[in-house]
Amino acid sequence: MPEIRKDIFGGGWVIYSGKRIGRPNDYADFKVKCPFCPGREEETPPEILRWPKGKNWQIRLVPNRYPALTKEEIFLKPSCGLYEYAGGYGIHDVLVETPEHKGGFESFSIEKIKKIFEIYSMRCGEIKKEKNIKYAMVFKNVGKNAGASLRHPHSQIIGLPLIPSTVSWETEKNESFWEKNSKCLFCETIKNEIKIKSRIVYENSKYAAFCPFASRFFFEIWIMPKKHEPYFESPKNDFLALAYAVKKVFSALNRSVKDLSYNMIIHSAPCGEHPHYHWHIEILPKLASMAGFEWGSGFHINSLRPEEAAEILRKGKIFNFDKEEK
Amino acid sequence: MPEIRKDIFGGGWVIYSGKRIGRPNDYADFKVKCPFCPGREEETPPEILRWPKGKNWQIRLVPNRYPALTKEEIFLKPSCGLYEYAGGYGIHDVLVETPEHKGGFESFSIEKIKKIFEIYSMRCGEIKKEKNIKYAMVFKNVGKNAGASLRHPHSQIIGLPLIPSTVSWETEKNESFWEKNSKCLFCETIKNEIKIKSRIVYENSKYAAFCPFASRFFFEIWIMPKKHEPYFESPKNDFLALAYAVKKVFSALNRSVKDLSYNMIIHSAPCGEHPHYHWHIEILPKLASMAGFEWGSGFHINSLRPEEAAEILRKGKIFNFDKEEK
Numbered sequence: 001m002p003e004i005r006k007d008i009f010g011g012g013w014v015i016y017s018g019k020r021i022g023r024p025n026d027y028a029d030f031k032v033k034c035p036f037c038p039g040r041e042e043e044t045p046p047e048i049l050r051w052p053k054g055k056n057w058q059i060r061l062v063p064n065r066y067p068a069l070t071k072e073e074i075f076l077k078p079s080c081g082l083y084e085y086a087g088g089y090g091i092h093d094v095l096v097e098t099p100e101h102k103g104g105f106e107s108f109s110i111e112k113i114k115k116i117f118e119i120y121s122m123r124c125g126e127i128k129k130e131k132n133i134k135y136a137m138v139f140k141n142v143g144k145n146a147g148a149s150l151r152h153p154h155s156q157i158i159g160l161p162l163i164p165s166t167v168s169w170e171t172e173k174n175e176s177f178w179e180k181n182s183k184c185l186f187c188e189t190i191k192n193e194i195k196i197k198s199r200i201v202y203e204n205s206k207y208a209a210f211c212p213f214a215s216r217f218f219f220e221i222w223i224m225p226k227k228h229e230p231y232f233e234s235p236k237n238d239f240l241a242l243a244y245a246v247k248k249v250f251s252a253l254n255r256s257v258k259d260l261s262y263n264m265i266i267h268s269a270p271c272g273e274h275p276h277y278h279w280h281i282e283i284l285p286k287l288a289s290m291a292g293f294e295w296g297s298g299f300h301i302n303s304l305r306p307e308e309a310a311e312i313l314r315k316g317k318i319f320n321f322d323k324e325e326k
Numbered sequence: 327m328p329e330i331r332k333d334i335f336g337g338g339w340v341i342y343s344g345k346r347i348g349r350p351n352d353y354a355d356f357k358v359k360c361p362f363c364p365g366r367e368e369e370t371p372p373e374i375l376r377w378p379k380g381k382n383w384q385i386r387l388v389p390n391r392y393p394a395l396t397k398e399e400i401f402l403k404p405s406c407g408l409y410e411y412a413g414g415y416g417i418h419d420v421l422v423e424t425p426e427h428k429g430g431f432e433s434f435s436i437e438k439i440k441k442i443f444e445i446y447s448m449r450c451g452e453i454k455k456e457k458n459i460k461y462a463m464v465f466k467n468v469g470k471n472a473g474a475s476l477r478h479p480h481s482q483i484i485g486l487p488l489i490p491s492t493v494s495w496e497t498e499k500n501e502s503f504w505e506k507n508s509k510c511l512f513c514e515t516i517k518n519e520i521k522i523k524s525r526i527v528y529e530n531s532k533y534a535a536f537c538p539f540a541s542r543f544f545f546e547i548w549i550m551p552k553k554h555e556p557y558f559e560s561p562k563n564d565f566l567a568l569a570y571a572v573k574k575v576f577s578a579l580n581r582s583v584k585d586l587s588y589n590m591i592i593h594s595a596p597c598g599e600h601p602h603y604h605w606h607i608e609i610l611p612k613l614a615s616m617a618g619f620e621w622g623s624g625f626h627i628n629s630l631r632p633e634e635a636a637e638i639l640r641k642g643k644i645f646n647f648d649k650e651e652k
Binding site: 008139 | 329539631
């Protein structure tokens with residue numbers, strides 16, 4: 001039975017799910033037949049939506065066949081005490097981004113990227129209305145270094161019965177900043193980044209993409225709406241302007257970094273009223289030979305400053321990891 | 327100039343250090359001549375100590391030639407505001423554990439392991455007496471998946487001008503538990519683990535090794551003194567009993583997991599009076615194809631429960647990652 005346990009020492013959550021064992025991995029096994037390619041639509045559970053309708057779909061949204069969490073599980077309120085846990089209740093979808101076996105935001109059309117973000121947003125809104133769901137998160141793992149198991153371009157949407165620790169921490173920091181300054185920490189950050197310029201990767205009238213001041217990873221990039229908006233699923237978001245930012249950022253990343261592996265995570269306000277939160281996208285590239293002691297140590301060692309990373313990306317320089325960091 | 331920046335959203339710290347670029351990596355380049363093998367002692371900065379003295383050393387402690395932090399840097403108090411940072415002031419040593427190019431805690435003698443932990447402990451005590459140092463941490467990265475750059479068995483000791491976020495969080499949790507229960511959270515955990523038995527990997531009169539209830543990683547193991555003790559550098563610690571626990575744990579891990587990559591981190595109380603903290607060792611194995619989205623999401627997905635992991639280790643079963651989790 002899937003289960004969610006709380007790391008009472010570190011504050012994070014761990015989802016235990018036996019269902020994921022046995023799932024296909026075409027990085028480990030080249031004989032794996034891709035379950036996301038056209039003609040194998042029946043290998044995924046019944047579709048939630050396809051766009052456009054009909055045979056020649058461009059995007060499909062399906063339940064994950066190997067879900068980390070499921071609605072079949074009984075919802076248990078997290079217990080309090082030495083061992084905190086909850087039932088493995090939740091929702092876990094897969095968005096197949098294209099019928100092609102390869103590609104990515106760097107090669108997709110603006111229209112397609114806009115549609116993908118509209119579907120993410122629509123589905124997050126739906127998931128957040130489900131009973132006992134407290135959070136909806138979009139994430140995307142690309143490349144073996146980032147833990148991906150299938151090459152076919154896809155992303156995941158997960159509905160959680162709890163608020164992820166990263167979002168709780170951001171919310172706490174932002175609330176205490178708001179109390180002191182009557183301003184949003186994210187709004188202030190983005191204003192400052194635009195003024196300072198050195199960490200900006202791309203900017204349009206609605207969004208800015210920048211390498212954050214304390215980037216944990218080489219070429220870490222955050223994309224943030226310039227205007228305060230707590231919810232990724234808000235109809236006020238301009239996904240056309242976002243599509244331009246996303247395409248530009250991934251084109252720059254793929255130009256500068258060979259064989260890019262990365263995780264992309266969309267952070268949005270939890271269910272309920274969180275007017276001070278500010279949604280944003282975090283892109284965390286995973287370059288080869290990353291250290292791992294950060295999990296236990298509470299600090300990262302990074303030898304590429306975000307100012308240098310942003311300059312490399314803006315100028316379209318090629319970054320040779322083996323030469324720079326070996 | 328090295329610099330430490332605070333991730334104000336997530337609470338962690340990032341050390342930026344240009345000096346590490348260009349350091350040798352014998353995982354990436356087989357032509358690299360090992361700087362830790364006998365005969366190349368002059369390739370490390372002047373030795374802090376060797377044991378035993380003379381030509382036939384078994385252990386050497388040296389300053390890191392590619393330090394993340396150095397005492398040459400001016401110490402700056404962390405600034406407060408939107409961007410928090412401090413100078414890259416600190417200490418970064420390397421402990422060469424053996425003259426042999428291979429080996430590990432699973433193959434070292436009990437006497438050698440005891441000596442290694444005595445040197446760790448002695449050096450942490452020294453580092454914590456240095457001006458402006460707030461924390462001393464021992465860590466060890468083994469294998470490419472864990473971010474190691476050299477195969478020769480070695481570990482690292484770092485002196486930091488700040489308290490790592492993991493230790494701050496543990497301290498906060500423990501203090502609030504102490505306030506409510508007048509007991510140490512770690513002491514209660516270890517008592518419970520011994521009672522429940524299912525997550526115990528090894529136990530002797532002084533130490534217990536167990537897979538924690540919310541293990542983030544496959545085969546994650548914590549080794550903890552049974553008796554309350556805040557400081558790893560305390561003379562009260564029994565490093566002979568610890569050596570038996572360490573040897574047993576790494577023998578079990580290496581028997582069950584092929585090509586083990588792991589990070590080991592020793593958590594101890596920060597400088598000053600922290601009577602409620604409880605020092606311990608965290609061993610975080612890094613199995614191939616680990617996901618990476620945990621950094622941004624605030625949760626882990628793990629398909630091997632700690633109860634199963636502990637049983638595999640206790641029974642000496644072989645764990646086939648590719649078969650179990652693909």
